[in-house]
Amino acid sequence: MTITMHDLAGADPALRFSPYCWRTRFALAHKGLPVETVPWRFTDTREIAFSGQGRVPVIRDGETVVADSWAIAEYLEERYPAPALFGGATARAHARFINAWADSVMLGGIARLIVRDIFAVIDAGDRDYFRQSREARFGTTLEAVQAGRETRVAAFRESLLPVRLVLGRQPWLGGAAPSYADCIVAGTLMWPRCSSGFPVLAEDDPIAAWFGRMLDLYGGLGRAALRP
Amino acid sequence: MTITMHDLAGADPALRFSPYCWRTRFALAHKGLPVETVPWRFTDTREIAFSGQGRVPVIRDGETVVADSWAIAEYLEERYPAPALFGGATARAHARFINAWADSVMLGGIARLIVRDIFAVIDAGDRDYFRQSREARFGTTLEAVQAGRETRVAAFRESLLPVRLVLGRQPWLGGAAPSYADCIVAGTLMWPRCSSGFPVLAEDDPIAAWFGRMLDLYGGLGRAALRP
Numbered sequence: 001m002t003i004t005m006h007d008l009a010g011a012d013p014a015l016r017f018s019p020y021c022w023r024t025r026f027a028l029a030h031k032g033l034p035v036e037t038v039p040w041r042f043t044d045t046r047e048i049a050f051s052g053q054g055r056v057p058v059i060r061d062g063e064t065v066v067a068d069s070w071a072i073a074e075y076l077e078e079r080y081p082a083p084a085l086f087g088g089a090t091a092r093a094h095a096r097f098i099n100a101w102a103d104s105v106m107l108g109g110i111a112r113l114i115v116r117d118i119f120a121v122i123d124a125g126d127r128d129y130f131r132q133s134r135e136a137r138f139g140t141t142l143e144a145v146q147a148g149r150e151t152r153v154a155a156f157r158e159s160l161l162p163v164r165l166v167l168g169r170q171p172w173l174g175g176a177a178p179s180y181a182d183c184i185v186a187g188t189l190m191w192p193r194c195s196s197g198f199p200v201l202a203e204d205d206p207i208a209a210w211f212g213r214m215l216d217l218y219g220g221l222g223r224a225a226l227r228p
Numbered sequence: 229m230t231i232t233m234h235d236l237a238g239a240d241p242a243l244r245f246s247p248y249c250w251r252t253r254f255a256l257a258h259k260g261l262p263v264e265t266v267p268w269r270f271t272d273t274r275e276i277a278f279s280g281q282g283r284v285p286v287i288r289d290g291e292t293v294v295a296d297s298w299a300i301a302e303y304l305e306e307r308y309p310a311p312a313l314f315g316g317a318t319a320r321a322h323a324r325f326i327n328a329w330a331d332s333v334m335l336g337g338i339a340r341l342i343v344r345d346i347f348a349v350i351d352a353g354d355r356d357y358f359r360q361s362r363e364a365r366f367g368t369t370l371e372a373v374q375a376g377r378e379t380r381v382a383a384f385r386e387s388l389l390p391v392r393l394v395l396g397r398q399p400w401l402g403g404a405a406p407s408y409a410d411c412i413v414a415g416t417l418m419w420p421r422c423s424s425g426f427p428v429l430a431e432d433d434p435i436a437a438w439f440g441r442m443l444d445l446y447g448g449l450g451r452a453a454l455r456p
Contacts, residue, residue, distance in 0.1 A: 090315035093394075093403030094322035100393035101329065165328035166321075175321030 002036050003028065006048050006058045009039035010121040010195070014226045017118070017194035019107060020069040022222075023187030024057040027073050027180060029218035031080050035059075042126040069187075070099055073180050085180040098173065098181045101162070106188045109156040110200055112138075116146040117196035121228045149198065156200060160207055167206050171213075178217065186214035186222065194225050230264050231256065234276050234286045237267035238349040238423070242454045245346070245422035247335060248297040250450075251415030252285040255301050255408060257446035259308045263287075270354040297415075298327055301408050313408040326401065326409045329390070334416045337384040338428055340366075344374040345424035349456045377426065384428060388435055395434050406445065414442035414450065422453050 005028070008018035016022075016037070028035045040047060045054040051067040058067045059075075066075045074092070077085050086092040115134055119142050122130055131142060138145045163185060166173060173181035189211050192200045201208040215222035233256070236246035244250075244265070256263045268275060268284050279286040279295040286295045287303075294303045302320070305313050314320040343362055347370050350358055359370060366373045391413060394401060401409035417439050420428045429436040443450035 084318070087318035088316045089403050090312070090407050091319035091322055093398055093401065093407065094319055094326060094409055096397060097329075097390055097394050097401060097409065098322060098325050101325075101390040104389045104393065161332045162325055162328040165332065166325050169324060170321055173321065173325060175317050179318050179321065181322055181325065 001062050002034050003059055003061045004036045004038060005060075006040040006056045007037040008056050009041060009123070010228070011123045012121075012226070013039040015121060015194060015228060016225060017121070017191055018056060019102075019110075019188040019191035020055075021057045021187075022190035022194075023069040023180075023183050024059065024072050025221065026183035026187050026214075026218070027069075027076055027085055028059075029221050030083065030085055030178065030180075030183060031076055032083070033076070033080065041123045042129050070096070073183070077180075085183070087179065091179070095179070095181050095184070099184050102184050102188045105159050106185070107191075109159055110188070110192055112145055113149045113153060113156060113200055114146065114192050114196040114198055116142040117198060117228075121195050153198075153200065157202060157205065160201075160205075163207050164205070167210050172210070178214070182214060186211055190222060190225065193222075194227055197228065229290050230262050231287055231289045232264045232266060233288075234268040234284045235265040236284050237269060237351070238456070239351045240349075240454070241267040243349060243422060243456060244453060245349070245419055246284060247330075247338075247416040247419035248283075249285045249415075250418035250422075251297040251408075251411050252287065252300050253449065254411035254415050254442075254446070255297075255304055255313055256287075257449050258311065258313055258406065258408075258411060259304055260311070261304070261308060269351045270357050298324070301411070305408075313411070315402075315407065319407070323407070323409050323412070327412050330412050330416045333387050334413070335419075337387055338416070338420050340373055341377045341381060341384060341428055342374065342420050342424040342426055344370040345426060345456075349423050381426075381428065385430060385433065388429075388433075391435050392433070395438050400438070406442070410442060414439055418450060418453065421450075422455055425456065 005024060007016050007021045009016055040056050048054065048056065048058045051058040051065050053067050057069055057072060058065065059072055066072045073085055086095055119127065119130055135141055172178045173185060192198060233252060235244050235249045237244055273282040276282065276284065276286045279293050281295050283295065285297055285300060286293065287300055294300045301313055314323055347355065347358055363369055400406045401413060420426060
């Protein structure tokens, strides 16, 4: 039975840009598991009430429902061991650090560069919720958060130094082959790619070259994704 | 045959504070391998010329000489597989990210808090080298680099958020048991502990609790280390 996944969508239901949902899309593709995605909006909380919480991604695999991208990755590894996303308990424990780093450093950094662009592509029904919740979080307007990004982007790029250092030593964050670590960081970079035209990476950054290879994996899944 | 290791020492040869050397000390202890350390100063480059480079740690294990804490960890895992430091190729690949993060975020952040304190404990013969090389790197005096640390330490502590998030989910960075990831981060924290009295961690930080458990491991190896 095909796995279904509720996936954050923009005003155009084909526009999918959630960094958490993309981690799961890449993880499913890594496992070779087909998925049927269901477009979902921030305010569609009733649509995923069956999952016992209000955020995506949520997957349904037969009778099993799993929410939260990290929990989904653990579920997939347990239920469909090969090809491995982690390759052992210690690799999974170490990937949790990369996940925490992406959540705290990458998501926060990227939000400050593109949050107003996201507002422009989300569904009309989501806009009040999005503006109010994000402006409360940042303590200022979406427009003010994003202002000055042309100069601030340099500091964001500098914050990715650990990724750059690793990719100077091995082709994938997972080593000789991609692992869930690659899904985490590439999934996070799908967020600006699919919600904004702003270049968060410099063209000559080795991270951009690796991301290009990630976009081409899994039959070009990332490359084919709609952009605004 | 006992492994020997050249280990950075202060004016007091019993004072050992190199973050890279401590990663290796913890890794050796994790493997249950006895080590005989040789106190070494920054300017003793001829003493380790046999290693083909000029930095510590350097270990000699019978006929084998290995320099660089990461290369030493890989060597130890290959030569003495159990107990595992990594537990597989993907875990090692993911640990490289944690190593790169510690090198770029932790070492840079800590240096700006304690570099003048380090100057105070190193050997008299190392002082000109240390001041000149570090002042060239920072573009200002050691005293100016360290100034204002009481207010700046908050940002450093915030930069450790990924560690804090992980330790909220699992007891060790390695998961249910310590791995080389724990050696990396704890080894890095031995640097301020053994060269400065400045508290880089808040007492109520969960990272401090975990570090306390690391200090107690391996017969209290970290706890017993001389402090200035």
